[in-house]
Amino acid sequence: MSEHDVESRCDTVKQNGDVKQNREDTIGEILRQRGVSRRDFLKFCSAMTAAMALPASFAPRVAQALDEVKRPTLVWLEMQSCTGDTEALLRSANPTVAEIVLDILSVDYHETIMAAAGHQAEEALDKTIAAYKGKYICVIEGSIAMKDGGIYGSTGGKSHVDRARQVCGGALATIAVGTCASYGGIAAAVPNPTGAVGVQEAVPGVTVINLPGCPVNADNLTATIVHYLVFGKIPALDSHGRPLFAYGKRIHDNCERRPHFDAGQYVEQWGDEGHRKGFCLYKMGCKGPATFHNCPTQRYNEKTSWPVGAGHPCAGCAEPQFWDAMGPMYKRLPNVPGFGIEHTADKIGLGMAIGVGAAFAAHGVISSLRKDKDPAEKTKED
Amino acid sequence: MSEPLVFKRYYVWQLPVRICHWVNALSILLLSITGFLIGYPVIAGSSPDAYVMGWVRFVHFVAGYALLISVISRLLWSLNDHCFSGWREYFPFLTREGWKNILVMLKFYFFIDRKTPDAVGHNPLAVTAYVGLFLIFFGMFASGFALYAEHAPGGAMHGMLKPVYLLMSTQTMRLYHHLGMWFIICYVINHIYSVWLLDVKEKGGEITSIFSGYKYTTKLHVFSEGKECDENGCFIKTKK
Ligand code: HEM
Ligand code: HEM
Numbered sequence: 001m002s003e004h005d006v007e008s009r010c011d012t013v014k015q016n017g018d019v020k021q022n023r024e025d026t027i028g029e030i031l032r033q034r035g036v037s038r039r040d041f042l043k044f045c046s047a048m049t050a051a052m053a054l055p056a057s058f059a060p061r062v063a064q065a066l067d068e069v070k071r072p073t074l075v076w077l078e079m080q081s082c083t084g085d086t087e088a089l090l091r092s093a094n095p096t097v098a099e100i101v102l103d104i105l106s107v108d109y110h111e112t113i114m115a116a117a118g119h120q121a122e123e124a125l126d127k128t129i130a131a132y133k134g135k136y137i138c139v140i141e142g143s144i145a146m147k148d149g150g151i152y153g154s155t156g157g158k159s160h161v162d163r164a165r166q167v168c169g170g171a172l173a174t175i176a177v178g179t180c181a182s183y184g185g186i187a188a189a190v191p192n193p194t195g196a197v198g199v200q201e202a203v204p205g206v207t208v209i210n211l212p213g214c215p216v217n218a219d220n221l222t223a224t225i226v227h228y229l230v231f232g233k234i235p236a237l238d239s240h241g242r243p244l245f246a247y248g249k250r251i252h253d254n255c256e257r258r259p260h261f262d263a264g265q266y267v268e269q270w271g272d273e274g275h276r277k278g279f280c281l282y283k284m285g286c287k288g289p290a291t292f293h294n295c296p297t298q299r300y301n302e303k304t305s306w307p308v309g310a311g312h313p314c315a316g317c318a319e320p321q322f323w324d325a326m327g328p329m330y331k332r333l334p335n336v337p338g339f340g341i342e343h344t345a346d347k348i349g350l351g352m353a354i355g356v357g358a359a360f361a362a363h364g365v366i367s368s369l370r371k372d373k374d375p376a377e378k379t380k381e382d
Numbered sequence: 383m384s385e386p387l388v389f390k391r392y393y394v395w396q397l398p399v400r401i402c403h404w405v406n407a408l409s410i411l412l413l414s415i416t417g418f419l420i421g422y423p424v425i426a427g428s429s430p431d432a433y434v435m436g437w438v439r440f441v442h443f444v445a446g447y448a449l450l451i452s453v454i455s456r457l458l459w460s461l462n463d464h465c466f467s468g469w470r471e472y473f474p475f476l477t478r479e480g481w482k483n484i485l486v487m488l489k490f491y492f493f494i495d496r497k498t499p500d501a502v503g504h505n506p507l508a509v510t511a512y513v514g515l516f517l518i519f520f521g522m523f524a525s526g527f528a529l530y531a532e533h534a535p536g537g538a539m540h541g542m543l544k545p546v547y548l549l550m551s552t553q554t555m556r557l558y559h560h561l562g563m564w565f566i567i568c569y570v571i572n573h574i575y576s577v578w579l580l581d582v583k584e585k586g587g588e589i590t591s592i593f594s595g596y597k598y599t600t601k602l603h604v605f606s607e608g609k610e611c612d613e614n615g616c617f618i619k620t621k622k
């Protein structure tokens with residue numbers, strides 16, 4: 001993708017912020033004004049229908065609903081993050097689709113890509129959340145630093161905790177994009193110096209939709225918003241606050257390498273024959289059996305590929321407690337807590353078994369040398 | 383030393399107890415072999431339709447169900463009023479006689495005394511290991527079925543096991559499940575050694591008892607309730 005594409009896409013976002021008269025138009029009208037062809041629009045609707053795990057026959061309904069509905073107001077806040085989720089959103093490979101997405105999202109405030117800066121930007125945010133109280137959607141990227149009163153993260157002179165409380169508190173719903181915003185992510189890994197937590201934990205009581213993943217799959221974000229626009233409600237969530245349509249199945253159960261898993265064909269070493277043939281990455285530490293995400297079906301960058309598809313074991317990035325619970329990255333099992341790094345469960349287990357075996361063997365030797373008690377013999381007490 | 387020595391025959395393990403025992407032993411064997419192969423898949427399929435791991439996992443799950451049913455059956459059976467298989471026998475530390483027996487057994491194991499406890503049924507120290515083993519079993523059931531149910535989130539089993547998922551991450555579950563196998567292996571080493579030792583030292587047919595149901599002994603089993611046991615393992619009331 002050229003420099004120019006990214007710039008033009010940023011322009012789209014800027015216009016979204018500026019061209020306020022657009023707000024009264026429906027999404028269908030806006031897209032027509034922008035010159036997006038009907039064909040591209042319908043293609044987008046089919047893709048979204050698939051992303052929401054709905055049957056293809058729903059695509060016309062999705063198209064009709066998007067034609068008629070108005071754009072939601074959306075503000076995007078950066079917390080403790082690497083901006084990877086923003087990158088994932090802006091760098092989708094197919095330009096038309098990306099523009100449709102940005103048109104639909106109507107990002108009113110986004111620190112990374114908005115034209116305004118400084119006090120001007122903060123004013124815009126205050127205005128938006130005041131004018132659309134209870135109606136706007138808040139997207140949060142990055143974890144929230146809670147330690148020591150939240151001093152480890154601030155924007156515009158305000159701590160991230162306070163910003164999150166203020167903006168999420170007035171929102172219709174909050175979407176936590178990426179694992180950091182959902183559960184604390186990398187920043188929350190031991191020893192978690194900033195006391196990083198996910199949005200739901202930082203602001204209990206507000207509606208949060210978690211879209212974990214490192215980065216978030218932009219298709220899942222768009223589909224979540226399209227779901228809201230089409231059905232008028234947020235999608236069904238699992239017990240970790242994730243939409244079931246994207247996180248309802250385990251990677252391992254949808255993986256294209258699964259036949260090799262069941263057959264017992266595994267990559268044993270990087271670059272070995274099995275690796276070249278696309279065998280299962282189970283022995284290389286794949287966390288697909290412990291991770292719920294639609295990577296195998298939705299994939300990244302317009303369905304181009306995904307980690308396991310490219311030959312790397314799943315790192316389990318979309319699960320709560322990633323990073324800590326999913327390590328070591330290239331081992332199947334975690335290390336045993338309380339023992340040194342190199343102590344696997346099997347070393348400890350085998351050591352125990354040998355110890356027990358040796359102890360009883362010694363006991364057996366001594367016992368056989370000892371004179372047996374005659375059953376008829378009386379002991380002192382008797 | 384003039385009176386003749388009388389070995390009395392007691393029916394200690396009823397048929398259901400023996401069946402449960404051997405179903406347990408067989409399923410533990412299968413579970414450990416297949417579990418090890420799930421952890422270290424060393425047997426490779428030669429073609430993508432070989433289904434080697436598929437069968438290994440299938441055997442693991444069937445044996446897992448068998449063990450669950452067997453353990454629950456044994457627990458239900460312990461509710462009956464039998465001298466040797468009733469639930470009370472599992473908790474010697476609740477009674478004074480039980481504590482005394484445990485002490486005698488410890489002295490025996492540490493070569494302090496050659497006397498074994500006055501117990502016809504379970505060995506009073508071994509039952510504490512059985513209780514521990516059953517607790518490990520339930521840990522294995524919880525983690526095993528929780529790992530298993532992840533193929534169908536939202537299903538009934540997944541819903542029932544919700545507390546397990548709230549308690550720990552899937553990877554932690556996997557680790558404890560794996561470590562559990564090693565604890566069970568340690569138990570089995572201990573168990574087989576102890577029954578052999580008592581078989582040799584007590585000369586009462588200990589090992590045979592888990593096949594036939596009968597033990598032979600000169601002892602009289604002491605029950606705290608002041609009860610006595612007949613040869614069939616049924617309680618008879620005695621005045622005290
Ligand atoms: C009590 C005896 C059992 C033993 C010794 C045992 C042993 C093992 C071992 C060593 C593993 C490999 C763990 C790893 O390294 O990832 C394993 C995996 C597993 N076990 Fe067990 N297990 C037992 C009972 C059960 C039960 C009752 C179930 C319930 C169905 C069960 C279900 C599973 C599942 C689902 C896996 C993971 C399979 C996979 O990831 O494909 N296990 N077991
Ligand atoms: C995986 C292997 C095994 C497991 C998990 C296991 C487990 C158990 C358990 C739980 C009991 C208590 C029985 C009850 O109250 O229902 C028991 C008793 C017994 N088992 Fe095993 N067992 C195993 C293998 C064996 C083997 C191979 C033998 C024979 C050499 C054996 C001989 C006995 C005997 C004689 C008893 C009665 C002990 C007593 O006096 O309390 N077991 N076993």
Ligand code: SF4
Pocket residue numbers: 251252253255256257258259261279280281282286287288289308313314
């Ligand atoms: S590559 Fe990973 S997710 Fe895919 S089948 Fe193998 S273990 Fe499962």
